[in-house]
Each structure stands twice: as C-alpha cells, then as structure tokens.
Amino acid sequence: MAVSIGRCLAADACLLILTLTFHHSNSDNIVAGASTEEAPHRRFEYKYSFKGPHLSQTDGNIPFWVHSGNAIPSADQVRITPSLRSQKGSVWTKNTVNFDHWEAEVTFRVSGRGRMGADGLAIWFTTAQGLDGPVYGAADNWNGIGIFFDSFDNDGKKNNPAVLVVGNNGKLVYDHPNDGTTQALGTCLRDFRNKPYPVRAKITYYKKTLTVLINNGFTPDKDDYEFCTKVDKMIIPQEGYFGISAATGGLADDHDVLSFLTFRLTEPGQELPAPEAEMPKEEQDKYQEEFENFQQELDKKKEDYQKEHPEVQREPIEDMYESVNDREIRQVFEGQNQIHLEIKQLHRQLAMILDEQNRYVSVVTDEISKRQVELVGQVGSLYTHRPSIKEGRFHSLHQANPVSMGTYETVQHFSEIQEHLHVVKRNIEHLITQKCPDPPKMPSCLGTIHFLVFVVIQSVLFFSYIVYKSQQEAAAKKFF
Numbered sequence: 001m002a003v004s005i006g007r008c009l010a011a012d013a014c015l016l017i018l019t020l021t022f023h024h025s026n027s028d029n030i031v032a033g034a035s036t037e038e039a040p041h042r043r044f045e046y047k048y049s050f051k052g053p054h055l056s057q058t059d060g061n062i063p064f065w066v067h068s069g070n071a072i073p074s075a076d077q078v079r080i081t082p083s084l085r086s087q088k089g090s091v092w093t094k095n096t097v098n099f100d101h102w103e104a105e106v107t108f109r110v111s112g113r114g115r116m117g118a119d120g121l122a123i124w125f126t127t128a129q130g131l132d133g134p135v136y137g138a139a140d141n142w143n144g145i146g147i148f149f150d151s152f153d154n155d156g157k158k159n160n161p162a163v164l165v166v167g168n169n170g171k172l173v174y175d176h177p178n179d180g181t182t183q184a185l186g187t188c189l190r191d192f193r194n195k196p197y198p199v200r201a202k203i204t205y206y207k208k209t210l211t212v213l214i215n216n217g218f219t220p221d222k223d224d225y226e227f228c229t230k231v232d233k234m235i236i237p238q239e240g241y242f243g244i245s246a247a248t249g250g251l252a253d254d255h256d257v258l259s260f261l262t263f264r265l266t267e268p269g270q271e272l273p274a275p276e277a278e279m280p281k282e283e284q285d286k287y288q289e290e291f292e293n294f295q296q297e298l299d300k301k302k303e304d305y306q307k308e309h310p311e312v313q314r315e316p317i318e319d320m321y322e323s324v325n326d327r328e329i330r331q332v333f334e335g336q337n338q339i340h341l342e343i344k345q346l347h348r349q350l351a352m353i354l355d356e357q358n359r360y361v362s363v364v365t366d367e368i369s370k371r372q373v374e375l376v377g378q379v380g381s382l383y384t385h386r387p388s389i390k391e392g393r394f395h396s397l398h399q400a401n402p403v404s405m406g407t408y409e410t411v412q413h414f415s416e417i418q419e420h421l422h423v424v425k426r427n428i429e430h431l432i433t434q435k436c437p438d439p440p441k442m443p444s445c446l447g448t449i450h451f452l453v454f455v456v457i458q459s460v461l462f463f464s465y466i467v468y469k470s471q472q473e474a475a476a477k478k479f480f
C-alpha cells in the first residue's frame with residue numbers, strides 16, 4: 001500500500017501530468033484497455049442498482065438495498081446526508097456481487113452554501129457492509145476498495161476537493177489527517193461541489209484494472225466523461241457489496257445520490273452468464289404483499305373520497321357508460337352504411353329501369369313510324385285504285401293495325417314497368433322493415449332524416465311514374 005506519496009506528493013504536478021497525459025489521448029480507450037481491443041459486453045444488473053423516479057418503496061426502503069444512519073431515500077434520490085453538522089449515512093446492496101468484471105455508474109450532487117464543504121462521499125466495493133464508521137460515514141478497516149470524493153482539505157495543502165482510490169485488506173486505518181494521500185492508489189483533483197448538473201462517476205474494474213472517469217456536471221451530456229485515474233494490477237475481492245456513504249463535519253453539504261447503476265462486464269467471446277432466473281420466493285411474497293397493501297389503500301382512499309364528495313360520485317359511472325355510447329355510435333354508423341348500400345342498389349335498379357324504358361320507347365317509336373310509312377303506302381295505293389272508299393278505308397286501317405299493335409306493346413311495356421316498380425317497392429319495403437343491429441336502449445332504428453329521405457325518394461319515384469305514364473298516354477293518344 002506504499003503508494004507513494006513520493007510519487008504523488010508533488011500532487012499538483014503529478015496530477016497535472018496524469019491529467020494531461022490521459023485526458024485527451026486515452027480517456028475513451030481506458031475502459032477497453034487499448035485502442036485496438038474490443039469493448040467488453042455490458043449488462044445492466046438491476047439487483048445492484050437504483051435510480052429514480054421510483055427509487056424507494058412506500059415503506060421508504062430501496063429495493064435490493066439497505067440504508068443506514070441519516071440516509072433518507074425518496075422517489076428520485078437518496079439523501080445520504082443532509083447539510084447538517086456531523087451527519088453520517090450509507091446505502092449498501094443487500095446481496096453480494098460476484099462478477100469478474102464490473103462497472104458502476106454513480107450520479108450524485110454535493111451541494112452546500114459554503115465555499116468549502118465537508119466531509120465527502122465514498123463509493124465502496126467491500127466484503128462487508130460498512131454500515132457505520134468514520135470513513136465518510138462508513139466503516140474503517142474495510143476489505144476492498146473505496147473511491148473517495150474528499151471535499152474538505154484536512155491537510156491544508158489546497159488540494160481538495162479531490163478524488164482518490166484507496167484499497168484496503170482490512171488492516172489499514174484510513175489516514176484522514178492527510179486526506180488519504182499517503183494511501184491513495186490513484187487520485188485526481190476535481191471540484192465536484194455545486195455543479196449545474198449532477199456529477200457522474202464511472203468506475204470500471206476490468207481485467208484487473210480499475211479506472212475512474214468523472215463527468216464534472218458542467219454539461220447535460222451524460223457521456224461527457226473525463227479520465228480521472230487508473231490503477232493497474234489491482235486485486236480486489238471477487239465477492240463484495242457495493243455501497244455509497246457520506247459524512248458531514250463542522251461544515252456540511254447535502255450529499256444526494258440520484259442513481260447507482262451496476263453493470264456486469266464480460267470479455268468479448270466469453271459466454272454471458274444466464275441472468276438469475278427468478279426472484280426468490282420471499283421477495284415475491286414481499287412485493288405481492290406490498291401490492292395488496294397498496295391496492296387496499298387505494299380502495300380505501302377511493303371510498304373516502306366518494307364519501308367526502310358525493311356530488312362527483314356519478315362521474316366514474318358516466319365514464320363507464322361512455323363506452324356503451326361509443327358502441328351505439330358504431331352500430332348507428334354501421335346501420336347507416338347498410339342504408340347507404342341499399343340506396344346505391346336502388347339507384348342502380350332505377351337506372352336500369354330508365355334505360356329499359358328508353359329502349360322500349362325507341363323500339364315503339366321505330367315500329368310505329370315504320371308501320372305508319374307502310375300504312376301511308378297502302379293507303380296511297382288504295383286511294384289511287386279505289387278513290388271512292390279512300391276515307392273510310394283509311395280510317396279503318398288506321399284504327400285497326402297500329403292501335404292493336406300499340407296497345408299490345410304498351411300493355412306489355414306497362415306490365416314490365418309495373419314489375420320493376422314492384423321490385424323497387426319491395427326493396428324499399430325491405431329497407432324500411434330491415435332492422436339495424438340492436439344497440440342498447442336505442443329509441444328507433446330509423447332516424448328522422450332517413451325516414452324523410454325515403455319519403456322523398458318514394459315521392460320522386462311516384463311522380464316520375466305519374467309523369468312517365470302521362471307522357472306515354474299522351475304519346476299513345478297522339479298516334480290514335
């Protein structure tokens with residue numbers, strides 16, 4: 001653990017070099033280890049993570065996490081410590097994590113009114129939950145690793161706020177007076193307090209290399225990470241708890257954690273372990289119980305509300321009937337469509353009738369004019385040979401042949417028209433008597449408008465028939 005204060009005690013210079021060296025050239029490739037190396041597979045692990053907007057349950061706990069001290073979970077964040085003196089708090093995963101490689105993305109805010117704040121915040125991966133203690137609110141002599149965001153400059157070297165990585169095998173006592181610089185495996189200077197956007201830390205442990213990237217909260221861009229530090233050949237326990245803790249001292253900041261997202265990393269080509277199949281039974285029962293409690297509470301609140309506001313009690317019932325209205329409208333619409341189809345069919349049949357009538361009229365006209373010509377010819381020859389009987393014969397011929405023929409055709413014609421009109425009538429009767437799909441509580445299946453439309457259609461048909469009949473009669477009389 002003799003990480004050289006010597007190497008980095010010239011802290012500013014050391015950090016500056018580190019920063020300059022890695023900041024632009026390597027930061028993007030640090031995680032992968034080298035520019036040519038393929039990036040690891042990354043799988044989100046919800047059981048070791050929390051985030052808003054439903055971070056905490058109704059009982060104030062965080063699913064899969066425990067909290068202690070002054071930590072206050074709420075829907076969208078965990079306030080690890082409020083900005084009061086001598087506060088301590090922490091949040092830990094309930095179960096241990098056992099990944100070969102992992103990544104943790106932690107989003108937090110450290111905010112206070114003072115130019116300086118205290119004490120700081122720590123992200124942990126340790127073999128035991130350090131629920132209470134002097135190291136940023138967590139236990140000392142930890143076995144594992146801590147990434148510290150040290151706000152307060154205990155040693156007065158004007159090198160805080162700073163970020164440092166400190167490993168421990170369970171025997172080391174944290175060097176608070178020197179801000180841990182005697183024990184840091186890696187460090188960088190970052191002011192993470194009072195930033196316009198939340199600060200983000202991405203801690204990656206991949207192939208025995210621990211890398212810390214920081215998004216300094218100056219931009220809303222979540223991926224705007226900068227390299228902070230890297231520790232090679234880092235051996236940490238295979239199995240441990242993730243945790244985050246914070247403490248205040250004489251000065252005090254709010255330490256708020258918005259999210260803690262854990263990812264399992266897998267080397268490319270390696271098989272991804274199957275996710276844990278099912279939730280343990282006790283957890284299922286717990287969630288089920290919570291759901292039932294919530295449901296009961298909701299029902300009770302509904303009842304209370306209805307008792308308090310009897311005047312609005314009917315609203316939900318009316319809402320229920322709205323769907324019935326929708327159904328009625330749909331049925332009316334379908335009925336209208338049906339009527340529309342029937343009318344179209346009627347229109348087609350009427351067009352056919354008119355066409356037939358025109359054909360008959362032209363046939364009759366042609367026939368009559370042909371006969372007339374023949375008759376005139378016959379009358380002419382009769383008149384030439386037998387002038388004495390000219391008038392009487394002409395009358396008898398004129399009355400006999402064309403009239404008998406015209407009568408026959410006209411009768412046939414009218415019977416056909418009658419037949420067609422019967423068809424039309426039957427169709428309309430069918431249309432009128434046809435029932436729409438029965439909507440519930442519909443007053444009538446045929447609306448006033450449709451009834452009027454049918455009356456108009458019938459009247460038109462009737463008048464057309466009358467007009468046509470009178471025309472036919474007139475035409476017939478003309479020839480008689």
Ligand SMILES: [Ca+2]
Nearest residue numbers: 150152154179
């Ligand atoms: Ca300090």
Ligand SMILES: [Ca+2]
Nearest residue numbers: 153154155179
């Ligand atoms: Ca310091």
